[in-house]
Amino acid sequence: MLSLPFRKIKEKVMKGGGKRMLIKINVLGSSGPVRFVVNEDAVVAEVIETALKCYALEGRFPVLGTKHNDFFLYAPIVGTEALNSRETIGSFGARNFMLCKKPRQVAAEITRKRSGCWKTWFNKTLTLKITPH
Numbered sequence: 001m002l003s004l005p006f007r008k009i010k011e012k013v014m015k016g017g018g019k020r021m022l023i024k025i026n027v028l029g030s031s032g033p034v035r036f037v038v039n040e041d042a043v044v045a046e047v048i049e050t051a052l053k054c055y056a057l058e059g060r061f062p063v064l065g066t067k068h069n070d071f072f073l074y075a076p077i078v079g080t081e082a083l084n085s086r087e088t089i090g091s092f093g094a095r096n097f098m099l100c101k102k103p104r105q106v107a108a109e110i111t112r113k114r115s116g117c118w119k120t121w122f123n124k125t126l127t128l129k130i131t132p133h
Contacts (some may be wrong), residue, residue: 034055
């Protein structure tokens with residue numbers, strides 16, 4: 001018997017009435033893919049959101065979060081660019097996808113005032129790790 005959250009997802013897919021397809025999403029850093037059924041006319045943002053919910057419900061690691069805007073979905077067959085979040089998932093002709101977290105901009109967070117602090121910390125960590133023989 002399906003658990004309650006999976007039953008809701010299944011009912012949502014069944015209501016659509018369009019063609020359904022089984023997709024497999026590999027999450028970068030995870031042990032295995034997430035598989036679920038979606039409508040072909042579902043947009044990429046919905047698919048990412050459903051994948052994150054299924055991933056969390058299965059208790060997988062690393063913990064990813066729930067914001068679909070923080071992730072890219074790639075179709076290896078289509079090309080190397082991330083899929084547009086407003087396009088339908090069935091328009092790509094693929095069933096295997098890769099989910100990756102968007103990179104954060106660390107350089108923008110370091111301000112000029114604090115640049116001396118992180119340089120000092122970096123130099124201290126280097127001197128601690130290098131030991132004379």
